[in-house]
Amino acid sequence: MGGRRSPSQGHMGTPQEQQACRRDAQRFSRQQLGDDGAVQQCLQQNRTRLSKSCQKVFASHGM
Template sequence: MTRLLIIPFLLIATSAFAQGGNTSANQSACSRDVSRFCRAKMNDGDMVVLSCLKENRSKLSKACAKVLAENNQ
């Protein structure tokens, strides 16, 4: 469960998110996708998870893809 807390930190790394945003909504939007596609990389750091999400962009939920797009990822 604590592994899913990586999402807010992942998104904080983007400048758009650092300027404002709803951490809880962003976490909810991508937590399932991280668990599904990037589980093996969850302990490798935020940027590795972000890279994994980008690699799996075509498979992401619409909500997570939207969060990435809104944060210029």
């Protein structure tokens, strides 16, 4: 039985993808750190201001 991984909950993407967005998360979503779902929403709201590497992560997940 695998872990309960779904696109909408839990960690977003691979460790490399998380790394790509870590700086942006700390910059734009500091209050939400520790709550992956909230950070993901926060990053989506600031999408136009994200680094290119983080924008690619969201694009690759169809967000």
